[in-house]
Amino acid sequence: MIFTQSKPIDEVLESLGEEKDIFLLACNGCVEACETGGEKGLAAIKGELEKAGKKITGTCLVDFLCNKMLVTTRLSREMDKIQSADSIVILTCGIGVQAVSKVVNKVVHPADNTVSLGGLQGLWPSDERCQACGDCALDYTGGICPIAFCAKGLLNGPCGGAQDGKCEVDAEKDCGWQLIYERLEQVGRLENFKKIRTPRDHSNMLPSDELRKTSFYDIEA
Amino acid sequence: MKLSKCFQQGRFVITCEVGPPKGIEIEKLINELEPLRSKADAFNVTDLQSSVLRVGSLATCRLLKEKDLEPIMQLTCRDRNRLGLQSDVLSAAVLGVDNLLCLTGDHPKLGDHPQAMPVFDLDSVQLLSAVKRLMDGKDMAGNDLEGRPPQFCLGAVVNPGADPLEPQIMKMEKKVRAGAEFFQTQAVYEVDKFAKFMKRVGHLKVPVMAGIVLLKSPAMAKFMNANVAGIHVPDEIIDELSSVPKEKRVGKSLEISARLIRQLKNLCQGVHIMALGWERHITAVLEMAGL
Numbered sequence: 001m002i003f004t005q006s007k008p009i010d011e012v013l014e015s016l017g018e019e020k021d022i023f024l025l026a027c028n029g030c031v032e033a034c035e036t037g038g039e040k041g042l043a044a045i046k047g048e049l050e051k052a053g054k055k056i057t058g059t060c061l062v063d064f065l066c067n068k069m070l071v072t073t074r075l076s077r078e079m080d081k082i083q084s085a086d087s088i089v090i091l092t093c094g095i096g097v098q099a100v101s102k103v104v105n106k107v108v109h110p111a112d113n114t115v116s117l118g119g120l121q122g123l124w125p126s127d128e129r130c131q132a133c134g135d136c137a138l139d140y141t142g143g144i145c146p147i148a149f150c151a152k153g154l155l156n157g158p159c160g161g162a163q164d165g166k167c168e169v170d171a172e173k174d175c176g177w178q179l180i181y182e183r184l185e186q187v188g189r190l191e192n193f194k195k196i197r198t199p200r201d202h203s204n205m206l207p208s209d210e211l212r213k214t215s216f217y218d219i220e221a
Numbered sequence: 222m223k224l225s226k227c228f229q230q231g232r233f234v235i236t237c238e239v240g241p242p243k244g245i246e247i248e249k250l251i252n253e254l255e256p257l258r259s260k261a262d263a264f265n266v267t268d269l270q271s272s273v274l275r276v277g278s279l280a281t282c283r284l285l286k287e288k289d290l291e292p293i294m295q296l297t298c299r300d301r302n303r304l305g306l307q308s309d310v311l312s313a314a315v316l317g318v319d320n321l322l323c324l325t326g327d328h329p330k331l332g333d334h335p336q337a338m339p340v341f342d343l344d345s346v347q348l349l350s351a352v353k354r355l356m357d358g359k360d361m362a363g364n365d366l367e368g369r370p371p372q373f374c375l376g377a378v379v380n381p382g383a384d385p386l387e388p389q390i391m392k393m394e395k396k397v398r399a400g401a402e403f404f405q406t407q408a409v410y411e412v413d414k415f416a417k418f419m420k421r422v423g424h425l426k427v428p429v430m431a432g433i434v435l436l437k438s439p440a441m442a443k444f445m446n447a448n449v450a451g452i453h454v455p456d457e458i459i460d461e462l463s464s465v466p467k468e469k470r471v472g473k474s475l476e477i478s479a480r481l482i483r484q485l486k487n488l489c490q491g492v493h494i495m496a497l498g499w500e501r502h503i504t505a506v507l508e509m510a511g512l
Contacts, residue, residue: 152341155344156344157346160325169328190391197346198350200342
């Protein structure tokens with residue numbers, strides 16, 4: 001599941017500026033669970049916008065705004081109300097906003113911030129555990145990712161900044177390299193630590209152009 | 222002159238840390254180092270220490286060089302990717318810098334620009350390898366450098382007070398393999414613990430310079446104990462510093478540091494003094510320590 005937080009209403013209003021007639025669109029998927037969307041989120045922001053003097057030309061709930069086909073079909077029924085509005089305020093993740101903006105030729109305003117790609121049954125497409133570096137080091141670090149768990153993404157061991165096993169950046173956070181060290185010791189693979197890891201190839205993080213063109217990947221396709 | 226020459230001569234090597242100013246008036250810094258000319262072998266110039274914006278290390282190193290003071294340029298991985306780092310290493314060679322100290326660097330969140338993007342494209346081990354490679358005439362991508370390659374004495378850091386210590390030592394071994402020729406340590410106050418550390422890393426056969434931070438007050442000692450990784454000022458030292466009236470505190474502090482240096486002298490190959498604004502007292506400490 002993708003996790004989101006509502007933007008402060010002042011931020012949304014600032015983004016709307018002089019635009020008065022607003023179409024409200026909310027996803028009924030992940031944001032429903034976060035209460036940053038769905039019926040509840042939609043009702044909340046409708047009240048706020050009306051209180052600020054905005055006119056709501058229409059509202060619409062779509063199960064998955066990240067699904068372009070669904071968005072196209074569902075919004076075709078609302079097109080008049082959408083076109084009569086100055087802009088669309090959308091309660092969804094960053095992907096949903098991009099999908100809508102591709103389907104409708106209208107200014108879009110996200111009302112949520114995407115904070116994590118979270119996890120779905122059997123999946124965890126989240127960069128707090130995996131940053132999709134394209135050169136997985138987990139085999140050598142005992143199954144704990146040094147890029148995701150070390151604040152500096154160091155590949156060859158801890159910096160000198162950890163104190164009592166906690167990160168210099170956040171005393172609530174464990175030092176990733178301490179976790180890796182303990183794990184390697186536990187599984188009898190401290191030898192792994194001694195290998196010098198060469199610098200990352202950041203070009204690995206860019207999906208190939210081929211992949212970008214597939215219908216599985218691309219919201220434009 | 223390369224610092225490695227000092228170690229080869231079998232001398233007890235002395236370096237001092239210099240923090241460039243936050244602003245362009247750098248004369249004060251240069252003037253304060255003048256009395257140390259005959260005492261210190263070289264001066265570490267920090268690279269945006271504690272992630273606080275200041276004048277850069279390279280420019281300050283060059284100014285020291287022009288005054289015939291030997292600089293050690295500190296180079297961190299925090300602010301530059303591999304292109305920036307390699308370029309600055311070449312620039313350092315062009316400007317006459319002979320000594321480089323390669324470190325990871327503090328996270329920007331700890332400094333005065335916490336919004337900054339942390340780079341860390343390389344880590345300290347990879348940075349040492351990259352510089353070593355430049356010294357062999359090739360860049361990280363394997364391209365040849367034109368003409369003669371740069372030559373440096375490479376240094377690195379280690380924290381002997383870290384707990385657990387073992388990962389620090391394993392990383393120190395990697396740094397030696399990557400090209401580090403000497404080490405400077407985090408501040409040392411516990412001589413016994415440091416002696417054990419030196420025994421543990423004896424097999425690396427690399428010169429180690431013990432870090433000395435001058436204690437300005439008991440409060441500073443307590444602050445470091447609570448907030449600085451790997452530093453532990455024992456209660457006896459804090460009590461000793463608290464035992465004298467305020468006006469005698471400077472003298473007491475210098476006495477404590479001088480005593481530490483005398484005790485450490487037989488355990489390691491040098492001391493690295495971090496005066497943190499008390500540069501004017503370094504000469505006195507060294508004299509009290511018999512150096």
